[in-house]
Amino acid sequence: MTEFITRFAPSPTGFLHLGHAYSALYAYDAARAANGRLHLRIEDIDRTRCKPDFETAIIEDLNWLGIEWDEPLLRQSQRFDAYHSALARLREKNIVYRCFKTRKEVAKAAAQAPHLGADGPEGPQYVGAPLSDGEENDLLEKGAAYAWRLSLARARDALGGDFSKLIFHEEGRGPQGERGSIAATPEIFGDPVIARKDFGTSYHLSSVIDDAAQNITHVIRGEDLFAATHLHRLLQALLDLPTPRYRHHRLITDENGRRFAKRDQAVTLRALRDNGATPADIRRRVGLA
Numbered sequence: 001m002t003e004f005i006t007r008f009a010p011s012p013t014g015f016l017h018l019g020h021a022y023s024a025l026y027a028y029d030a031a032r033a034a035n036g037r038l039h040l041r042i043e044d045i046d047r048t049r050c051k052p053d054f055e056t057a058i059i060e061d062l063n064w065l066g067i068e069w070d071e072p073l074l075r076q077s078q079r080f081d082a083y084h085s086a087l088a089r090l091r092e093k094n095i096v097y098r099c100f101k102t103r104k105e106v107a108k109a110a111a112q113a114p115h116l117g118a119d120g121p122e123g124p125q126y127v128g129a130p131l132s133d134g135e136e137n138d139l140l141e142k143g144a145a146y147a148w149r150l151s152l153a154r155a156r157d158a159l160g161g162d163f164s165k166l167i168f169h170e171e172g173r174g175p176q177g178e179r180g181s182i183a184a185t186p187e188i189f190g191d192p193v194i195a196r197k198d199f200g201t202s203y204h205l206s207s208v209i210d211d212a213a214q215n216i217t218h219v220i221r222g223e224d225l226f227a228a229t230h231l232h233r234l235l236q237a238l239l240d241l242p243t244p245r246y247r248h249h250r251l252i253t254d255e256n257g258r259r260f261a262k263r264d265q266a267v268t269l270r271a272l273r274d275n276g277a278t279p280a281d282i283r284r285r286v287g288l289a
């Protein structure tokens, strides 16, 4: 039997709700069905939005749901060294550049470049370029903040003919029903930020590094992250990381078809539990009974 290792990777920025319950139960059931393993990863790189109390609550809620995971738990806030060394490798390959622009300046520059498409998965499709050494040194001396962007053009050059052959395998479905072998089109992001000004890494960079560190064979997550997979596949190629298989799943929505968000207090697992719901009720409610 082929090995099956998946993960549930919540961010401790609020309480888990029905959408999380679906994702966690789906991953847990898949691991059990395959006689495989489930890992828990706490995605807490954003030190301003993530709170230890939410991590404690996540663990409590998962235990209550009856979900078991394999140790060790991976906490991203303890892995900044790994992310920084990956960034250093990309710097050595000369495929990332410092971007000092504000959000507003980025939006303006993207709007003035009509050859670029509509917004990408994370907003304007911005394509920039490194500043001259002189300009950059001036800004650095002044202590100006910068993000690191991945240059898609340079990444394409670095990979040569392999760039257009990047694919990933979708075993679930994307938002448009995408399935099977998918050609990766990371250019939909423009030049993405892979290390943010405020915390020196990004969801994308940390996620691919940790999928490899946890030997994940199957990434199970919501279809809202399907588009990110195009970029993740490119980062895997640039960092010589293995490519797991992907199983994106539908999102759980309310009666109006709106997906749940952290602000929807009524559907947090703790609110439902306080109102007498059992783990079996939650399973039924998300269609995994």
Ligand code: GLU
Binding pocket: 008, 009, 010, 011, 043, 207, 220, 221, 222, 225
């Ligand atoms: N931390 C992400 C979230 O809570 C999940 C990322 C992933 O599964 O790749 O939405």
